[in-house]
Amino acid sequence: MTASTKVSAASADSNTIYFLLFIFGFLFVYTYGRKFFRQIQLASKIPGPSTKTMVLTSFKTIHAEPVDMYKLAIKMREGYDDIVKAWFGPRLIIFLYHPADVETILSSSVHIDKSTEYSVFKPWFGNGLLISTGAKWKHHRKMIAPTFHQSILKNFIPTFYQNSLKVVEKMKKEIGHTFDCHEYMSGTTVDILLETAMGYKEPRSEETGFNYAMAVMKLCDILHRRHYKVWLKPEYIFQKTKMAIDHSKLLKVIMNLTTRVVKSKKTEYVKKMASGDSSFEKVEKVEKQEEDVVEDSGFRYVRDDLDEIDDNDVGEKKRLAFLDQLTANAQREDVDFTEKEVLDQVNTIMFEGHDTTAAGSSFALCLMGIHKDVQEKVHQEIEEIFQKSDRPCTFADTLEMKYLERVIMETLRMYPPVPIIARLLQEEVKLSSGDYTLPIGATVVVAQALLHRRPDSFPNPDVFNPDNFLPERCQERHYYSYVPFSAGPRSCVGRKYAMLKLKVLLSTIVRNYRIHSDVTEADFNLQGDIILKISGGFNIRLEPRAKVH
Numbered sequence: 001m002t003a004s005t006k007v008s009a010a011s012a013d014s015n016t017i018y019f020l021l022f023i024f025g026f027l028f029v030y031t032y033g034r035k036f037f038r039q040i041q042l043a044s045k046i047p048g049p050s051t052k053t054m055v056l057t058s059f060k061t062i063h064a065e066p067v068d069m070y071k072l073a074i075k076m077r078e079g080y081d082d083i084v085k086a087w088f089g090p091r092l093i094i095f096l097y098h099p100a101d102v103e104t105i106l107s108s109s110v111h112i113d114k115s116t117e118y119s120v121f122k123p124w125f126g127n128g129l130l131i132s133t134g135a136k137w138k139h140h141r142k143m144i145a146p147t148f149h150q151s152i153l154k155n156f157i158p159t160f161y162q163n164s165l166k167v168v169e170k171m172k173k174e175i176g177h178t179f180d181c182h183e184y185m186s187g188t189t190v191d192i193l194l195e196t197a198m199g200y201k202e203p204r205s206e207e208t209g210f211n212y213a214m215a216v217m218k219l220c221d222i223l224h225r226r227h228y229k230v231w232l233k234p235e236y237i238f239q240k241t242k243m244a245i246d247h248s249k250l251l252k253v254i255m256n257l258t259t260r261v262v263k264s265k266k267t268e269y270v271k272k273m274a275s276g277d278s279s280f281e282k283v284e285k286v287e288k289q290e291e292d293v294v295e296d297s298g299f300r301y302v303r304d305d306l307d308e309i310d311d312n313d314v315g316e317k318k319r320l321a322f323l324d325q326l327t328a329n330a331q332r333e334d335v336d337f338t339e340k341e342v343l344d345q346v347n348t349i350m351f352e353g354h355d356t357t358a359a360g361s362s363f364a365l366c367l368m369g370i371h372k373d374v375q376e377k378v379h380q381e382i383e384e385i386f387q388k389s390d391r392p393c394t395f396a397d398t399l400e401m402k403y404l405e406r407v408i409m410e411t412l413r414m415y416p417p418v419p420i421i422a423r424l425l426q427e428e429v430k431l432s433s434g435d436y437t438l439p440i441g442a443t444v445v446v447a448q449a450l451l452h453r454r455p456d457s458f459p460n461p462d463v464f465n466p467d468n469f470l471p472e473r474c475q476e477r478h479y480y481s482y483v484p485f486s487a488g489p490r491s492c493v494g495r496k497y498a499m500l501k502l503k504v505l506l507s508t509i510v511r512n513y514r515i516h517s518d519v520t521e522a523d524f525n526l527q528g529d530i531i532l533k534i535s536g537g538f539n540i541r542l543e544p545r546a547k548v549h
């Protein structure tokens with residue numbers, strides 16, 4: 001080949017490359033441009049703040065603290081009814097407040113993808129149930145939901161009660177002065193999870209639960225800041241900040257406990273299998289039970305797979321608690337489940353299972369401190385159940401705690417521990433509340449904290465009133481007007497566990513203490529850093545009732 005033919009061959013090659021680049025570039029711009037154009041077109045029909053307001057709002061987030069962000073989010077809704085859109089740069093976020101629209105999203109088995117905000121959890125939860133999607137999520141959900149079956153939950157009651165007594169004892173030193181009960185509730189909810197769902201039996205220090213809970217709280221603060229300080233989102237920028245160092249230290253504290261838990265269960269499994277002990281293969285014969293349901297009375301809730309599992313509870317069943325089941329599955333060759341996935345699920349349940357109920361119980365204690373009439377009714381109900389005896393709480397007792405159940409539900413209405421649920425749309429969605437179509441690629445947010453305060457669902461929505469959950473009032477409402485545990489296929493897998501634990505924990509505290517509060521609800525400075533909290537603490541005072549155990 002001559003020099004001139006070599007040159008013309010090279011230029012033909014580079015022409016082909018340029019041509020291909022042009023085609024790919026064109027297809028890329030065409031596909032994304034078309035999608036973006038469609039987003040703009042559909043979003044233009046949805047009400048929302050002007051571009052100028054959004055730019056000003058974005059500037060406000062630069063120096064904002066988590067507590068400011070909650071106020072900002074509440075303010076953004078003002079002046080809009082059922083739907084609001086907001087552009088954050090090229091990202092379209094649509095907030096839904098109408099129960100029928102909430103149903104369209106949450107009841108769907110198509111719109112199950114979590115929004116990109118959840119990606120900051122990836123180093124912590126991996127492929128855990130809360131953030132995974134598609135076939136993996138479905139497979140894991142099917143495996144995990146039955147481990148919170150009511151026959152398993154009933155066995156947890158003595159542990160719920162023993163740990164509730166322990167926290168009553170621990171709080172003795174706070175008698176008479178104001179203190180933050182959330183610290184106690186966090187430590188105890190971690191201990192309860194370790195001893196129930198995780199079946200963790202190794203000796204541990206008194207501070208284990210508390211230290212884990214504090215690390216989670218600080219990590220959530222960092223993750224929340226990454227949500228609204230958008231420049232911290234890209235990994236390569238975040239890694240250059242001081243926050244990244246704290247992030248990795250906190251994650252180490254968290255993983256230290258969860259890996260110990262996972263390892264200990266595997267050792268137990270190996271030992272038991274080697275000795276011929278069949279507890280990891282346990283099969284029970286289950287008869288149909290008519291009366292024993294974890295929630296009955298007024299809890300008119302959207303049915304989910306947890307109810308299906310409980311209702312079809314007959315025949316030969318393999319019954320194992322959460323970590324026993326997952327450990328056994330990871331060792332089986334016929335089940336597609338790895339040891340890393342066990343750790344991911346343990347991290348997910350340890351977080352979701354403790355911080356939510358710690359916030360729920362702390363809000364309930366504060367509210368009972370403020371609304372003394374409600375507290376006295378709870379106490380009266382407890383007196384009728386226990387007849388002044390100091391016997392332990394049983395499963396049958398929890399079924400009698402109808403008023404306390406309403407107090408818990410009203411607490412979760414006004415102060416939902418998980419204040420928002422966000423999904424990423426992979427298909428267009430036509431809404432029923434108005435002539436709106438949500439575009440592909442939009443993030444849809446259900447803000448329970450606002451949905452639960454619609455006056456057409458809850459008259460006097462800003463007033464704490466447990467009677468909102470009287471059976472007849474529940475009948476009158478839309479199913480999706482109250483979704484503290486989300487609803488539909490991605491509903492909270494620990495819903496029944498949470499209700500049962502809250503009943504045992506709160507009833508044991510009220511059996512022992514009269515709760516006082518020196519503030520009103522107007523003083524609650526709410527902060528939505530992943531889990532809803534009161535900035536400045538959940539401050540209460542305790543006065544012993546006749547006898548502290």
Ligand code: HEM
Nearest residue numbers: 129130352353356357360418421484485486492493494498
């Ligand atoms: C008052 C207590 C609780 C509340 C208010 C609550 C609320 C919620 C909400 C709203 C979701 C949906 C989140 C989303 O889509 O972003 C959820 C999911 C979840 N919750 Fe809870 N939760 C509570 C307690 C628990 C407990 C005790 C456990 C476990 C023991 C648990 C485990 C989970 C898991 C694993 C998911 C993900 C389910 C899935 O995507 O399939 N939660 N929870």
